[in-house]
Structures are given as C-alpha cells and as structure tokens.
Amino acid sequence: MLGLEKKDFRLLLIVIGLTMFAPFILNPFPEGSEMAQFNAGYPDLMQRFVIFGIFAIGFNILFGLTGYLSFGHAAFLGVGSYAAVWMFKLLSMNVLPAIILSVIIAGLFSLIIGFISLRRSGIYFSILTLAFAQMSFALAYSVLTPITGGETGLQLALDDPRILGVSQTESGNIPVPALFGLEMRSSYELELGAWLFTFNAGYYLAAFFMILSFYLAIRIFRSPFGMMLRAIKSNQTRMSYTGLNAKPYTLAAFVISGMYAGLAGGLMASMDPLAGAERMQWTASGEVVLMTILGGAGTLIGPVLGAGMIKYFENIFSKINETILHGWFAFLPDGLENFVVALIYPFIGKGWHLTLGIVFMLVVIFLPGGLVQGGQKIMGLFRRKKPEPTKPNATEPAE
Amino acid sequence: MDQFILQILNGLDKGSAYALIALGLTLIFGTLGVVNFAHGALFMLGAFVAVTLSNVLTLSHKVVDETRTDFLGNPMQVDVPYVHDWFGVTAGNAIIDWAVPLAILVAIPIMVLIGFAMERGLIKHFYKRPHADQILVTFGLAIVIQEIVKYFYGANPIPTPAPDAFVGSFDFGVAFGFDPNAIIYPYWRLVYFFFAITIIGAVFAFLQFTTFGMVVRAGMADRETVGILGIDIDRRFTIMFGIAAAVAGLAGVMYAPISSPNYHMGMDFLVLSFVVVVVGGMGSLPGAVAAGFLLGILESFASIPAVIDLLPGINQVIIYLVAIIILLTRPRGLMGRKGVMEE
Amino acid sequence: MGILEVKGINKRFGGLQALGDVNLSVAENTTHAIIGPNGAGKSTLLNVLVGKLIPDSGSVMFDGQSVLGRKPHEINQMGISRVFQTPEIFSDLSVFENVMIPCFAKRDGAFRMHAIESIFAERGIQEQAEAILEDVNMLEKKDMIASSLSRGDKRRLEMAMCLVQDPKLLLLDEPTAGMARADTENTINLLKEIRQKRGITMAIIEHDMNVVFSLAERITVLAQGTPLVEDTPDNIKGHPKVREAYLGEAQV
Numbered sequence: 001m002l003g004l005e006k007k008d009f010r011l012l013l014i015v016i017g018l019t020m021f022a023p024f025i026l027n028p029f030p031e032g033s034e035m036a037q038f039n040a041g042y043p044d045l046m047q048r049f050v051i052f053g054i055f056a057i058g059f060n061i062l063f064g065l066t067g068y069l070s071f072g073h074a075a076f077l078g079v080g081s082y083a084a085v086w087m088f089k090l091l092s093m094n095v096l097p098a099i100i101l102s103v104i105i106a107g108l109f110s111l112i113i114g115f116i117s118l119r120r121s122g123i124y125f126s127i128l129t130l131a132f133a134q135m136s137f138a139l140a141y142s143v144l145t146p147i148t149g150g151e152t153g154l155q156l157a158l159d160d161p162r163i164l165g166v167s168q169t170e171s172g173n174i175p176v177p178a179l180f181g182l183e184m185r186s187s188y189e190l191e192l193g194a195w196l197f198t199f200n201a202g203y204y205l206a207a208f209f210m211i212l213s214f215y216l217a218i219r220i221f222r223s224p225f226g227m228m229l230r231a232i233k234s235n236q237t238r239m240s241y242t243g244l245n246a247k248p249y250t251l252a253a254f255v256i257s258g259m260y261a262g263l264a265g266g267l268m269a270s271m272d273p274l275a276g277a278e279r280m281q282w283t284a285s286g287e288v289v290l291m292t293i294l295g296g297a298g299t300l301i302g303p304v305l306g307a308g309m310i311k312y313f314e315n316i317f318s319k320i321n322e323t324i325l326h327g328w329f330a331f332l333p334d335g336l337e338n339f340v341v342a343l344i345y346p347f348i349g350k351g352w353h354l355t356l357g358i359v360f361m362l363v364v365i366f367l368p369g370g371l372v373q374g375g376q377k378i379m380g381l382f383r384r385k386k387p388e389p390t391k392p393n394a395t396e397p398a399e
Numbered sequence: 400m401d402q403f404i405l406q407i408l409n410g411l412d413k414g415s416a417y418a419l420i421a422l423g424l425t426l427i428f429g430t431l432g433v434v435n436f437a438h439g440a441l442f443m444l445g446a447f448v449a450v451t452l453s454n455v456l457t458l459s460h461k462v463v464d465e466t467r468t469d470f471l472g473n474p475m476q477v478d479v480p481y482v483h484d485w486f487g488v489t490a491g492n493a494i495i496d497w498a499v500p501l502a503i504l505v506a507i508p509i510m511v512l513i514g515f516a517m518e519r520g521l522i523k524h525f526y527k528r529p530h531a532d533q534i535l536v537t538f539g540l541a542i543v544i545q546e547i548v549k550y551f552y553g554a555n556p557i558p559t560p561a562p563d564a565f566v567g568s569f570d571f572g573v574a575f576g577f578d579p580n581a582i583i584y585p586y587w588r589l590v591y592f593f594f595a596i597t598i599i600g601a602v603f604a605f606l607q608f609t610t611f612g613m614v615v616r617a618g619m620a621d622r623e624t625v626g627i628l629g630i631d632i633d634r635r636f637t638i639m640f641g642i643a644a645a646v647a648g649l650a651g652v653m654y655a656p657i658s659s660p661n662y663h664m665g666m667d668f669l670v671l672s673f674v675v676v677v678v679g680g681m682g683s684l685p686g687a688v689a690a691g692f693l694l695g696i697l698e699s700f701a702s703i704p705a706v707i708d709l710l711p712g713i714n715q716v717i718i719y720l721v722a723i724i725i726l727l728t729r730p731r732g733l734m735g736r737k738g739v740m741e742e
Numbered sequence: 743m744g745i746l747e748v749k750g751i752n753k754r755f756g757g758l759q760a761l762g763d764v765n766l767s768v769a770e771n772t773t774h775a776i777i778g779p780n781g782a783g784k785s786t787l788l789n790v791l792v793g794k795l796i797p798d799s800g801s802v803m804f805d806g807q808s809v810l811g812r813k814p815h816e817i818n819q820m821g822i823s824r825v826f827q828t829p830e831i832f833s834d835l836s837v838f839e840n841v842m843i844p845c846f847a848k849r850d851g852a853f854r855m856h857a858i859e860s861i862f863a864e865r866g867i868q869e870q871a872e873a874i875l876e877d878v879n880m881l882e883k884k885d886m887i888a889s890s891l892s893r894g895d896k897r898r899l900e901m902a903m904c905l906v907q908d909p910k911l912l913l914l915d916e917p918t919a920g921m922a923r924a925d926t927e928n929t930i931n932l933l934k935e936i937r938q939k940r941g942i943t944m945a946i947i948e949h950d951m952n953v954v955f956s957l958a959e960r961i962t963v964l965a966q967g968t969p970l971v972e973d974t975p976d977n978i979k980g981h982p983k984v985r986e987a988y989l990g991e992a993q994v
Contacts, residue, residue, distance in 0.1 A: 003858075003860055003863075004860075005860075005862060067529070067531060069531045069534065069535075116723070116727065119727060120726060120727075120730060122530055123434050123530050123534065123681075124677065124726060124730065126531075126534065127673055127674065127677050127722070127726070128722075128723060128726055130670060130673070130674075131674055131719040131722050131723055132719070132723070134670060134719055135715075135716045135719040135720065135723075138712070138715035138716050138719075139712050139715065139716060141715070142711075142712045142715050143711040143712030143715075144712075216858075219857070219858050219860070220857050220858075222860050222861055222862070223856055223857050223858060223859050223860060223861065224842075224846050224850075224854075224856045224859060224861055224864065225854075225855060225856050225857035226857070227835070227839055227842065227843065227846075227861060228843070228846070230832075230834065230835060230839075231832050231835060231839075231843050233834065234832040234833055234834040234835055235830055235831065235832050235833065237826075237830050238830040238831060238832060238903075239815075240813070240814040240815040240818070241792065241814055241815075241818055241823070241824050241826075241830065242815075242818060242843060242844045242847045242903065242907070243815050243816075243818035243819040243844070243847040243848070243851075243852060243907070244815055244843070244847045244852055244853070245813075245815045245852040245853045246815075248852075248853040249853060252855060252857070256857075282670060283666075286538065289535070289538075293535060346550050351546060351550055353542060353545075353546045353549075354542075354543060354546035354547065354550065356542065357539050357540070357541075357542030357543035357545075357546055358539075358543055360535075360539040360542070361536055361539035361540060361543065364532060364535045364536040364539060365521075365524070365536060368532070
C-alpha cells in the first residue's frame with residue numbers, strides 16, 4: 001500500500017491512529033481528578049509532540065542513516081521560524097505559504113552549511129556544525145536584529161503590511177495564523193462525563209505534516225538512496241571503490257533533514273507567531289540529539305517516541321513537586337515517607353533533567369538502538385523466554 | 400598603542416581559561432583517543448570546589464554576644480565561624496578571605512579522584528566505540544553532573560570573591576609610561592594569567608622531563624608501538640585523565656572570582672574550548688595552548704568599538720569564523736599532527 | 743597496447759623514492775601479477791592506479807583514458823574494481839544489500855537521488871544480486887549481516903561485489919594474505935573460475951609464490967620502486983635478477 005511493505009504500512013497506520021486519537025489517548029484521567037495533572041492532551045503540548053517529532057524524524061535521516069552527528073540542527077529550525085513569521089508579516093496570515101517558505105529557506109540554509117561542513121567528517125563535522133549554529137545564534141541575537149528581532153524575538157505588529165491579508169482585524173487586533181480561515185488556535189471541546197477532550201485545529205495541521213514526514217521517512221529508509229546512506233555509515237572506503245560519490249548523498253541527507261527542521265520551525269511559528277534566537281542555540285540542537293538517540297537512532301519510530309517522551313517529561317513530569325510526592329507516599333510511616341521522598345525528589349519535578357541525563361547515558365551505554373531496541377528485547381523475552389540474540393548489526397556495547 | 404596593549408591584556412584571562420581547558424581536552428584526546436564532552440563540567444566542578452570551600456570556611460555557630468542587644472533588649476546572638484574558634488579572629492578571617500586560593504589544595508585531590516572515577520567507571524568502556532558514541536555518552540555525563548550541581552547549589556550564579564589583597568586593578572598605563580587609567584587591569588586576572596602559565600609550564604615540564612611523561616608522549620605519538628614494548632600504557636593513561644581533570648578543575652577554581660560560578664558555565668566554555676582544540680590541531684598540546692591564547696586575544700580585539708562599527712557582530716562570531724576557516728583550509732589545525740582523526 | 747598502460751611513474755615520500763620510473767602494461771584478458779619484496783612499492787603502485795595517490799610524474803592510461811587526477815569513485819566507474827587485503831565490505835548491511843549497492847552504482851552512476859523508489863520494486867537489481875550470490879555460493883546467506891560472516895565468506899562477498907559490476911580490470915591486493923592453506927586453494931580456484939567464465943582482466947599483487955604461479959600469465963617483478971623484469975611465469979622462476987631481489991630481502 002502506498003508503495004510500502006506490509007510491515008511498514010502497518011507502522012504508518014499505527015502512527016496515524018495514535019496521532020488522530022491523541023486528544024483521547026493523552027487525556028486518560030477525568031477532569032478535576034488528582035491524576036488530571038498527568039493529562040497531556042492539551043493543544044499546546046500536543047502540538048509540541050508532533051512538531052518535535054518532525055524535527056527528530058528529520059534529524060534521524062541524517063544521523064541515523066549516515067552517522068554524521070550534527071550539533072547545529074536547531075539553526076535550521078530557527079531559520080524556518082523566522083521565515084514563517086516574515087511571511088505572516090509581509091504576505092498573509094495563511095499558514096500554508098509560511099510553512100512552504102520556511103521549508104525552502106531552511107533547505108537553502110542547510111545546503112550552504114552542509115556544503116561547507118561536509119568537507120570534513122567525524123568529530124570535525126560535529127564541531128563545524130556546532131560552530132555554524134552558534135554563529136547563526138550570535139548573529140540573530142545581535143547584528144541581524146532588523147531581521148530577527150534580536151533579544152525580544154520576531155513578533156507581529158499592527159502595522160505589518162500583510163499584502164494579501166489585513167494589517168489589523170476590524171477590532172484593531174493583530175490577526176491570528178489560520179489555514180484558509182481556519183484559525184490555528186481554534187479548538188473543539190468534547191465533554192464526555194467527567195472527561196474533557198480538546199481537538200485543536202493547529203494540532204491536526206501539525207499532525208498531518210508529521211504523518212506526511214513520517215511517510216516520506218519510511219520511503220527514504222526503504223529506497224536505494226537510504227541504502228546508500230547506510231552504506232556511507234558502514235564503510236566509506238568501499239563506497240568510493242564501488243564507484244559511488246558519498247558527498248552528494250550525505251549532502252542530500254543533510255539538506256533533507258534541514259528541510260524537516262525548517263518544517264518544524266515553520267509549524268512552531270504557525271502555532272504561535274513569534275520566533276526567537278534561543279531556538280537556534282546549541283542546547284536546542286543537543287535536545288534533538290537526545291530525542292533521536294533516546295528513541296532509537298536509525299529506527300523509524302524511535303525519534304518520534306524520543307521526542308514525545310522528552311516533551312512529556314519536560315511538561316508533565318517536571319510539575320511533580322514535593323507535596324505531590326508526600327501525597328503519594330502518605331501510606332508509609334512518617335520517617336520512611338520522608339526518606340523515600342527525599343530519595344526520589346532529586347530525580348523528578350524540577351530535577352527531571354537529571355533523570356534524562358542518566359537515562360540517556362544508560363541508553364548510549366547499553367542500548368545503542370534506543371528505547372525501540374529495548375522494547376524489542378523485552379518483546380523477545382516474552383516470546384521465547386530467552387532474549388533474542390542481538391542482531392550483529394547493532395553495535396555491541398564495549399565489554 | 401595603549402588600546403592595543405589593553406586588548407591583549409583583556410584577551411589573556413579568557414585565553415588562559417581556554418588554554419587550560421583545551422590543554423586538558425587535548426591530553427585526554429591525545430592519550431586516550433576520547434572526545435570528552437564532559438570536560439567543561441570538570442571546569443565547572445572546580446569552580447564549585449571554590450564555592451564549597453568558602454561555604455565550609457564560613458560555617459558558623461551561634462554565640463550570645465553580651466555586649467550587644469537586639470531590639471527586644473535581649474542579648475544578641477551572633478554567628479561565629481568555626482575557624483575563628485580554631486585559629487583566632489585575625490587568622491580565621493585571613494583563611495576565609497583566602498578561600499579561593501586555598502581551594503586549589505582541596506581541588507587537586509578531589510579532581511584527580513573524580514578523573515580516575517570517570518575514566519575507570521565510564522570512559523574506559525568507550526575506547527573502542529565510535530567517536531559519536533563517546534561524544535554522546537560524555538554529553539550525557541555532562542548533563543548529569545550539571546544537574547547534580549544545580550540540585551545542590553541552585554541555578555543562580557554564586558559570587559565568590561578573590562582575596563582582598565587582589566581586589567582592585569593594576570594601572571599598567573603608568574608602569575609603561577602611558578596616561579594613568581589608560582590601561583587598567585584587575586589584579587586577579589593578572590593572577591589568573593600567571594597561574595595558567597604556571598600550570599601549563601608544569602604540565603609541559605612533567606611530560607618533557609619525567610619518564611612517565613616520556614612514555615605518555617610516546618603513547619600519544621604511536622600507541623600500538625608503545626603497547627608492544629610491554630609498557631602498561633593504560634594505567635598511565637588513567638593517571639593522565641586524572642591530571643587533565645585536575646587541570647580543568649584548577650582552571651575552574653581560579654576562575655570563580657572572575658565570573659560567578661553557575662551550573663552551566665562548563666558547557667559555555669566547552670563549546671569554545673572544542674573550537675580552540677580544533678583550531679590548535681587535534682592532539683597537539685602546544686597547539687591547544689597557543690590557539691587558546693590566540694583566540695582569547697582575537698576575541699578581545701574584535702570587541703573594540705571601532706572594529707564592531709566596521710564589522711558589526713564580529714565580536715560574537717570571530718572565534719567560530721576563525722575555526723571554520725582553519726578547519727577548511729588547514730584541516731589539521733595550526734599545529735596538528737598528520738593522521739589524527741583524519742578518517 | 744594493453745588495457746592498462748603505466749608510463750614513467752615517479753613518486754617520492756619525503757626523501758624516499760617509493761616509485762621510480764615505473765612502466766607497466768597489462769594486456770586485455772590476461773592475469774598479470776606484480777610481485778616483489780616488501781617495500782618494493784607494490785602497494786604504492788596500486789594506490790596510484792585507483793586514484794588514492796597522485797604520482798609526481800608519469801601517466802596512467804586505462805582503456806585509452808587518463809586515470810590521473812580522478813577520484814577513486816570515478817576510476818571505478820571507468821571499469822576498475824579493487825579487492826582489498828582485508829575485505830572492505832559494508833559490515834552493518836546484509837549480504838544481499840552489499841551486492842545490491844554495486845549493482846546500483848553500475849546502473850545509476852556515482853550519484854542518483856532515488857529517494858522515493860522502493861528497493862523492493864527493483865526487480866532487475868535484485869535478480870542481478872541474486873545471480874552473483876549464486877555464483878559465489880552465498881545465496882543462502884543473503885540475509886545475514888555481513889559482519890557476522892567468516893573471513894573467507896567476507897572475501898567472497900567482496901569479490902562478488904566487484905564482479906557484479908562487470909569490471910574491465912580487477913585489481914587484487916594480496917587476496918590470500920593471512921589465509922589458511924585450504925582457504926588459499928579455494929580462493930585460487932575461485933579466481934581461476936572467474937578468469938575462465940567471465941574473461942575479466944586481472945592484476946594481482948601477491949606475496950605467495952604458489953598463488954602467483956598458479957594464476958598469472960604475465961609477471962612483473964618490482965624491486966625498490968622500479969620494475970626489474972617482466973616475463974612469463976616460466977621465465978621468471980629461474981631469473982637470476984629475481985633471485986637476487988628476493989635473496990636481498992632475506993638478508994636484510
């Protein structure tokens with residue numbers, strides 16, 4: 001179906017199902033209940049899930065397939081955001097041209113940076129991308145303020161031209177991003193008993209793009225091109241002695257992943273029409289590295305899972321505070337309760353970064369295939385009582 | 400001319416920090432072949448050793464001071480640091496005042512031990528893994544170290560003053576026959592520069608004149624051959640990791656008065672230090688040091704208002720720009736050796 | 743006029759003359775061995791032929807075109823394939839993928855943006871890949887990951903990857919280095935078979951005289967970077983200069 005093998009098509013269907021029903025799946029707890037704070041089904045967060053999913057899927061096409069570790073991908077996301085906001089300022093509030101432009105601009109930008117950075121490989125490549133991204137960040141923050149809005153970020157104003165739209169609405173406000181009149185922020189709320197589900201237009205637009213991105217990623221993974229990219233990761237010497245020029249292949253992968261980042265940036269601006277330089281900072285690039293590897297670099301679904309997990313932790317897990325913890329362990333005797341809470345507290349709530357760092361290290365050390373590989377191992381455990389011998393293609397942890 | 404000297408001086412303290420961190424990075428990379436993204440975290444830990452020591456030294460207990468009363472007329476309780484009890488008020492105050500330099504003594508064993516633990520516990524298992532994996536796992540480690548520090552010390556920078564003797568600035572202008580106040584330079588930064596030179600000199604002397612250093616240098620040049628000679632190079636490399644950690648830690652200790660330590664200062668320096676290492680040439684110790692000072696000074700020249708007027712934003716990007724140009728034209732860096740990470 | 747014509751190649755590394763005025767002509771449809779003691783410049787010569795090294799002077803013509811200054815992948819596209827001393831294969835990929843890649847390289851050239859087509863739809867390529875695996879008796883291993891193959895199988899896989907491109911010239915760099923006796927015999931037989939069945943011109947660099955004399959139709963002896971003699975195996979066997987060169991090595 002759709003040019004996919006059966007297994008891949010099933011995976012695509014699962015992803016479609018999950019994203020379409022996300023407002024239900026992510027809101028399992030009744031409104032007002034104690035557990036409601038763990039509901040992630042609100043538009044803002046759901047949008048972030050899918051947008052960062054796109055970012056990570058794209059990053060995985062570069063890192064997962066070719067093994068080139070870029071530490072500067074956030075620059076493309078940032079550029080995409082700026083491009084989209086400029087489209088809102090100059091052309092109209094329709095998100096479609098904005099998103100298209102952000103993909104194009106990010107693609108061009110990544111073509112330039114990729115062309116230069118790919119003249120080196122290994123750690124030099126990582127540092128070149130890092131240097132370029134930090135440079136873009138520094139420039140966006142200072143000299144390029146007329147284009148980027150500098151420290152305050154790029155925002156819409158009442159006197160923007162918007163030649164195909166209106167500068168201001170009749171009530172004198174800045175118009176909001178919309179898809180042919182469908183406002184991105186508009187939501188439909190469904191109340192079912194104690195449960196409340198929110199269906200947000202912006203989320204569904206972003207989800208549509210994520211499914212499209214995911215579908216394209218499957219096609220790329222299963223294409224001769226994708227095979228060449230894996231060959232580059234495996235053995236560049238053999239690659240060139242087989243008559244293949246690795247450079248255009250890697251550059252193409254770099255630009256494709258840059259365009260994915262641009263798409264994510266454009267969508268981000270479409271949900272909330274402003275763009276700031278901090279989106280380009282290297283820590284933001286580090287985040288997408290974390291997502292991809294946590295989920296499973298080189299796997300199809302891994303990056304999406306990784307992105308979802310990190311964003312869930314960042315927004316939900318981080319809210320758990322000491323009081324809530326005490327509530328949970330109230331059944332324990334007082335002394336023990338305090339002890340357990342003191343033991344757990346550093347790792348959750350505001351300390352979730354610590355947990356993230358530890359989990360990330362464990363994944364790099366023991367599970368180079370990320371959570372997806374971990375899941376497969378557990379599945380294997382259940383299926384035949386014995387773990388499946390690890391596939392020899394997965395890099396074995398040393399010792 | 401005075402502007403010129405001033406900018407060179409201004410570049411020295413940052414350059415010193417770059418050089419020290421880059422030196423440690425290069426030691427680790429050159430000996431163990433590991434790209435250590437957690438090296439900045441070691442620098443930060445050093446700074447927090449200084450913070451901790453000054454906290455510890457000011458640990459106090461309440462004492463009732465009969466000569467003073469609070470607003471209710473009761474005798475007032477005052478905090479008396481334990482060091483006052485032990486060494487007397489004058490000596491105690493001096494100890495508190497000199498917390499940062501004293502922290503050097505504490506930091507050396509702590510940082511060496513941390514270095515050993517890191518190498519034996521984690522890095523050792525990554526010698527044969529791809530560089531990307533090394534970057535990733537040490538990146539993860541850096542996050543963990545940062546977050547632990549953040550948990551104990553909070554997210555805000557903690558001012559950690561230099562000893563009173565070094566507060567204030569030295570008027571270079573007068574010393575060199577320029578107008579007074581034309582070139583003034585804080586004493587502590589001068590101390591930092593000389594401190595960095597001493598450490599760098601010590602590391603080089605150690606590598607140059609001791610048998611241990613000779614073996615390590617031979618190992619850096621050609622690990623396999625040295626291994627064949629039956630020399631236990633691994634144990635020596637572990638020790639080198641400890642030394643590199645100590646160098647980073649000391650750089651951090653002494654940097655605490657220059658910039659109040661916060662938990663992410665390591666990462667901020669790390670990115671630039673990597674650039675420094677690459678510019679100097681991966682695996683070249685003199686290259687790392689030279690590039691550290693060079694880039695520090697370049698950065699300070701790029702911050703001259705006249706230069707910024709000419710090339711807006713140049714101060715923000717100069718280091719990266721130099722790195723990009725060097726990497727593309729001289730892939731081995733300024734002083735890099737052939738064959739280091741060329742594949 | 744041979745398919746490969748090397749004329750007056752010189753290459754210095756610092757003060758060391760690695761190749762001095764090397765002339766070599768490999769005739770079409772023969773197996774040509776290049777032998778010589780260690781440090782004779784065999785590997786340097788090979789690296790010049792595949793574009794990894796650029797000589798200081800001289801010319802290398804392949805099939806009427808100059809090879810010099812071209813990148814390895816361009817030279818491969820001209821029709822020169824190379825087998826390495828230790829097999830260079832895509833060890834993270836399956837055996838089948840390993841042989842599909844050269845098929846694509848042969849059909850589509852050095853780069854083609856076929857990012858949307860599915861591998862599974864490439865019937866022609868798959869048939870080609872299966873056929874070559876059949877030829878080297880590895881079809882039943884096609885789904886194995888290449889890194890898990892035995893040493894001998896890796897060698898055969900690499901050979902298959904080169905053969906599937908149907909090269910005009912196959913360069914072999916010590917194809918039996920470090921092999922056990924039985925494996926060496928197998929490799930000799932495999933190469934003989936390739937030679938007979940496919941009529942591919944081969945240039946072999948080899949240490950093992952047994953291999954050389956059972957395969958080669960012409961032999962060039964290199965010593966200290968210059969060709970000593972070029973002749974048929976029978977004439978080479980008793981050649982005094984050759985003995986001298988090898989004895990010289992033994993004494994060092």
